[in-house]
Amino acid sequence: MSSDAPAPTAAILIIGNEILSGRTQDSNLNWIAGRLTAKGIRLGEARVVPDIESEIVAAVQALSARYTYVFTTGGIGPTHDDITAEAMAKAFGRALVIDPEAAARLEQHYGEGQVTPTRLRMARVPEGARLINNPVSAAPGFRMENVFVMAGVPAIMRAMVDGIVPSLAGGPVVLTRAIACQIAESVLAEPLSAIQALYPDVDIGSYPWFRAGQFGVSLVARGTDAGVLDAVAQEIYRMVRMLGGEPVIEDPA
Amino acid sequence: MSSDAPAPTAAILIIGNEILSGRTQDSNLNWIAGRLTAKGIRLGEARVVPDIESEIVAAVQALSARYTYVFTTGGIGPTHDDITAEAMAKAFGRALVIDPEAAARLEQHYGEGQVTPTRLRMARVPEGARLINNPVSAAPGFRMENVFVMAGVPAIMRAMVDGIVPSLAGGPVVLTRAIACQIAESVLAEPLSAIQALYPDVDIGSYPWFRAGQFGVSLVARGTDAGVLDAVAQEIYRMVRMLGGEPVIEDPA
Numbered sequence: 256m257s258s259d260a261p262a263p264t265a266a267i268l269i270i271g272n273e274i275l276s277g278r279t280q281d282s283n284l285n286w287i288a289g290r291l292t293a294k295g296i297r298l299g300e301a302r303v304v305p306d307i308e309s310e311i312v313a314a315v316q317a318l319s320a321r322y323t324y325v326f327t328t329g330g331i332g333p334t335h336d337d338i339t340a341e342a343m344a345k346a347f348g349r350a351l352v353i354d355p356e357a358a359a360r361l362e363q364h365y366g367e368g369q370v371t372p373t374r375l376r377m378a379r380v381p382e383g384a385r386l387i388n389n390p391v392s393a394a395p396g397f398r399m400e401n402v403f404v405m406a407g408v409p410a411i412m413r414a415m416v417d418g419i420v421p422s423l424a425g426g427p428v429v430l431t432r433a434i435a436c437q438i439a440e441s442v443l444a445e446p447l448s449a450i451q452a453l454y455p456d457v458d459i460g461s462y463p464w465f466r467a468g469q470f471g472v473s474l475v476a477r478g479t480d481a482g483v484l485d486a487v488a489q490e491i492y493r494m495v496r497m498l499g500g501e502p503v504i505e506d507p508a
Numbered sequence: 509m510s511s512d513a514p515a516p517t518a519a520i521l522i523i524g525n526e527i528l529s530g531r532t533q534d535s536n537l538n539w540i541a542g543r544l545t546a547k548g549i550r551l552g553e554a555r556v557v558p559d560i561e562s563e564i565v566a567a568v569q570a571l572s573a574r575y576t577y578v579f580t581t582g583g584i585g586p587t588h589d590d591i592t593a594e595a596m597a598k599a600f601g602r603a604l605v606i607d608p609e610a611a612a613r614l615e616q617h618y619g620e621g622q623v624t625p626t627r628l629r630m631a632r633v634p635e636g637a638r639l640i641n642n643p644v645s646a647a648p649g650f651r652m653e654n655v656f657v658m659a660g661v662p663a664i665m666r667a668m669v670d671g672i673v674p675s676l677a678g679g680p681v682v683l684t685r686a687i688a689c690q691i692a693e694s695v696l697a698e699p700l701s702a703i704q705a706l707y708p709d710v711d712i713g714s715y716p717w718f719r720a721g722q723f724g725v726s727l728v729a730r731g732t733d734a735g736v737l738d739a740v741a742q743e744i745y746r747m748v749r750m751l752g753g754e755p756v757i758e759d760p761a
Binding site (some may be wrong): 464 | 527528529531533535539545552553556558563572585587626629660661662664682693697698701704715730
């Protein structure tokens with residue numbers, strides 16, 4: 256990809272009542288976000304929707320039309336509440352079919368004659384979909400147009416993403432510099448804003464935190480030019496010093 | 509609220525580049541979800557959007573029109589990247605004004621004459637908004653129509669939610685029963701589906717997990733009638749036993 260081409264974008268669609276009920280703390284979004292950032296793909300939005308077909312269809316249509324790639328997690332198992340494959344078929348106006356290669360992988364995993372009708376549910380894909388490998392438990396995900404449909408179990412989802420991302424077109428990688436200090440945001444806001452104004456190609460964020468009874472703030476600069484970022488980080492460092500603070504260089508990850 | 513009235517619904521809108529870049533693992537969604545579930549408010553959707561005004565405006569308009577309540581987190585501090593108050597004013601076609609009560613609270617917190625123009629940014633609200641108390645660091649959130657605009661720092665957000673939720677109309681509380689086992693989903697899917705068919709008012713979910721090299725699944729029944737839920741839990745327990753498994757009753761939370 257030429258450096259003038261716009262960076263590819265992505266959205267994440269998390270499918271699952273268990274996230275919305277508060278039962279389960281999602282960790283997939285954060286992990287996928289890290290992988291996409293490292294590849295130079297900009298994550299533009301994430302959504303969490305329940306296990307309701309019309310909700311999944313509406314969300315995937317909206318996101319698929321808007322972003323280069325969409326990654327979904329959850330709802331591709333064999334139980335009655337796994338409705339993602341049907342929803343994707345509806346979203347793209349395709350028939351839901353048994354993929355012969357998926358069925359073969361299930362037979363290899365479970366043994367000859369052991370692919371019950373319930374297990375065969377995991378071989379259903381929208382017509383024309385391409386399989387996503389599942390090195391953990393065989394049952395594949397699938398790609399339909401620009402949408403990657405993956406398992407919700409983190410270990411399986413991660414293996415799937417690690418199989419997918421190297422094959423995608425990336426863009427310029429967004430790098431990060433981060434400096435923490437314990438100066439109030441209301442004190443550093445003005446000089447920080449002046450630094451931001453000097454470097455319009457860098458995105459400077461101010462993220463307050465509060466732990467163990469103390470307030471602090473992480474000042475994070477993000478951009479694609481390492482030299483410019485280093486200059487911004489130096490400016491922020493000097494600013495913190497000038498305000499009487501103790502700048503602490505943070506892990507940029 | 510009468511038991512025949514539909515349960516109130518909610519959406520969560522998380523505003524912040526740091527979540528989408530993978531730098532920060534969000535924990536606000538899960539915490540708010542738990543509070544809403546306990547109050548009988550159904551969380552129907554969650555979205556994460558970047559610090560881009562048009563994105564915030566579009567998301568809050570879509571969610572506000574569709575759900576009883578919307579809870580937003582992030583972007584109400586004093587720095588240049590805190591643009592949530594302006595975005596809310598635009599979303600609702602209101603002027604952005606300095607709220608006198610908010611300004612007074614800031615003065616009480618920072619001291620007389622210490623409310624700099626930067627600090628006064630934290631008193632800006634859409635015209636007609638009502639303040640949300642911030643017992644941690646004074647700078648208030650605000651309610652605009654059915655949207656509660658809150659801080660992103662978890663300690664502050666939690667204090668705000670704990671001030672808001674008791675005053676909201678709740679609905680019938682959704683209760684949970686959960687049983688874990690190590691039977692493959694592909695084996696239990698059919699009998700589980702039969703139990704689901706017997707109890708259409710209960711929502712039965714099957715959530716596989718994989719840890720320390722072992723697969724397992726949590727079978728979770730959710731509904732508003734404790735007696736019916738107990739019956740469903742017993743059926744699931746018996747089903748696991750009949751399939752040769754070892755049912756483990758899990759913390760329902």
